[in-house]
Amino acid sequence: MSRLNTANETLAKEIIARYPRPKSALIPLLHLAQEQDGYVADDAMLHLAELVGVEPAEVLGTCTFYEMFKREPVGKYILNICTNLSCQLTGGEELLHHAEKTLGIRPGDISDDGLFTIEDVECIAACTEAPCMQVNYRYEYRLSTDDFDQVISDIRAGKRKDLPEHGTLGLVRQHIPADRLAGIESPEEAGTPDWFASRQPAPDESGKA
């Protein structure tokens, strides 16, 4: 879709300033792009490449390495339904089929109202609460098909204020004032840290310090 807007470009520069090398800021910047558009657009990657001074191919390489960066538009809510062992034993597959049927979409598709995308995912580390689902990476535990329907209708009715739209990392963004940034000198330029300099030298082979 688009490059970063002016507000986000300012934010991007603030993020870049937190790192010794601009390139290190790529992952947070990709999140920023995804927050803006709901997915990481090609134009946004070109913009990021300019901002951190790398080739667009390098941004693409970083972006595509991570499953959670979406390169195509997705629904406002991504439903990650687990079908790994614990969930499967407790009805994960059935839950996925139910979700496909009620929303009328296959995993990876966007529902007609643009609200939902289903994903069939591997273990999401909540086996004790199986079967489970994530809605924009927030958990719903021990989900029956009725519970699923309830989640969907709540979202449609706008009752789930706790769920941010896809791409949003948190409801509150952290801002670090420039004077409180730590460790932003590049490793080549940084001197020996105090805690390291004060260490006793390792004994040599003869056992002497």
Add this chain to the structure above:
Amino acid sequence: MSTTESTEAVTGVPFFLNGQALSANDGELLIDACERNGVHIPRFCYHERLTPVGMCRMCLVEVDTGRGAALQPSCMLPVTPEMKVNTETEATKRAQSGILELFLINHPLDCPVCDKGGECPLQDNAYAFGPGETRFVEEKRHYEKPIPISDLVNLDRERCILCDRCTRFSKEVAGDPLIHFIDRGNETQVNTFPDHPFSSYFSGNTVQICPVGALTATPYRFKARPWDLTATESTATVDSTGARIALQSSRDEMVRVLGVDSEAVNWGWLSDKERFSYEAANSDARLTEPLAKAGSSFDSIRWNNAIGQTAKALSIGSDRVGVLGGARLSVEAQYVWSKLLQGSGISNVDANIGDGIAADLVLGLPKTTIAEAVAPGSIIVLMAPDPKEELPTLFLRLRHAAVESGVTIVEITPTATSLTTHASLSIHPAPGSLGAVTEAMANQLFGTSVGGVDGSDLEAVAATIAKGSTDGSNVTVIVGRSNLAESADFVSDAVQSLLRLAPEAKFLPALRRGNLMGALEMGLTPEFGPGGNPSDEPGLDTEAILRAAVNGKIDTLLLLGADPIADFPDRNLVTSAFNEVNTVVAVDTFLTDSSARADLVLPAAGFGEVDGSFLNLEGRLSPLQAKVTAKGQARDDWMIAAEIAESLGMDLGFTTLDEVRSDLSASIPSFGAVDWDALGRSDDGPLLDQGRTWSVDFGSRTEVPAVDGYGLALAVDRKLWDQGTMIHNSATLAELPEQAQLSVSAIDFEKLGVRDGEVVTIESGSIRADVGVVADTGLPRGTARIHFRLPGLDIGELIDCEQSVTTIRVAR
């Protein structure tokens, strides 16, 4: 076993390879140490010129460092004392076989239709180390069959084994990371960003180092099978770096050029111009028979008539003949031509056709080698055109020096170059002030600003150069003509000042044209005879020849592979000269802008068709070897000269190349010790010691021109992809040159008040031209840059070489 005994027995790092006590160099990787001792360990990702990454695991061997034998990747393991290595154990063999079976799971096995088949490391290793059968019965991974990732390179992702060689090369060596691993796990692939092609000047190297058929080059695709190829070693002649190459042909047609790893010169790398411009040799536009002008077209004539008519045109009176060019020729041909011209008393000879630096700078300054210039701790002063555009393989060495060896690069160029990001200091003197800027440094008079350069920057540059000279580190000045719209005299002035600042400095001349060093050394220059001996009666240089022609003082213009109409900076001067002379004779491989206007055209055998030798910018002699027969009736340049001499009643005594060579060795001392027969076999080629110690006569300083406050001073330089003859006639390269553009600094751009790319009118004197304008952060305020010889604008029309600087006015 006693450690003391074994370390005494051998030097270096003692280790055991398959039970044999051997020694490795300090820090040497196990894979290299084994190779050096005759044990080849199979590998895909490891390449001697790239950082080891241990991606492919093919080089696993059993290593015991005292904690029991374990499989370790030998490309990631420096040899440590008493390391016990076994490359023959059952475990090693099972590992290697297993790795190959895994590689072949998704590899398509379309070897019968794959260009790599027959010379494929994957194929070879599968035969030598593989299991022979696969247990994989499922569907292989499928991708769209080759996708073009640039105009020159195609990528077949099914064949790729993800060894990281191409991506490492483009990031580490070329500095153009335009290809990258995309996606993850089973879906990992190499690719570009959508619609951002892999348009690196060095993209062909990735094809050469690809261990499978994943990357193929468009010019070679489906042209031949490896077992049909025959090869010979030669030298790339497209620029003066003299990169070593292997020239391969099939059915008497050149089909491929590969880089040869020469430690001294190109480290195995080539630019795409060196690699692919052989295509021009096979072009239908090649000259195949002697031609004589008949009205507005040419008639083909017989060779003996052509020779006779040329001899007649040359015997018109020695001071009424001008000879331009000679850099395309081999050293031997240059020598024979030089003898012929000397014998005829013709001294108006210039191989440097007005777009280079003075011949005495090239011949007379103390020279160094590329290896010495880039030695760790050295200082390199770049006072030359952007090496990436003009001497790309040298650029790779310089970039490596700056990035990996901590070499300090100081730039004194009219605009930013491809090395600017790696340079510790960059100053961009305004056109016309190069001499003044360097003089200020030599005099330590910095002031607030000289020639648009801030006094403090100037002081820093001067201190760096002078410090290198006092603390004993190498200072190498790469000297060349970085602005064609500016007099070359400024370069001589600047060299003079730099020598005062750093008397120990050595030089590397950044010569663009292939064998220009050979041409100057062989005496195809007005002021020097063969071997760099100053002439008693110097002739005219190119500009003077052209002016004499305009004034009716030259009757015959002989072009030795030169295209002055396209290459001489001042277009009006050169075209008026062509209009005035009676006879133009061209010895060439193509009808160029200039040879198309000749009265007589003699077809010469070109690159890959002649035996001979090449002198690179260091003064290193390397072989040129014929691989295919010359097109049509085209003949070796030296034979043409010998025949003309005979027709003139002169007997040069040359009937074979060996006779030329022995005469050359006998008459030029620096060639005395050359073992001509070993030339094709020795690794790097001998470095000829010119043994000259004369000091360059710099003459008086060039007047610094007054600056026109309303205009922009013009900087004209070249791009790698321009409309040069070889590129223009290579099918795949011809489309690569970009449209000409006017680049100005952001401040000047804002003043113009135009849109990006908007067409403006530029004006110099009474000449006007239209061109699109863009802002470029690499330009200093007040300077405008236009690349020479690009489509869309002939900037030569705006250059007047009587003016030491060209100033243009820009209007909407």
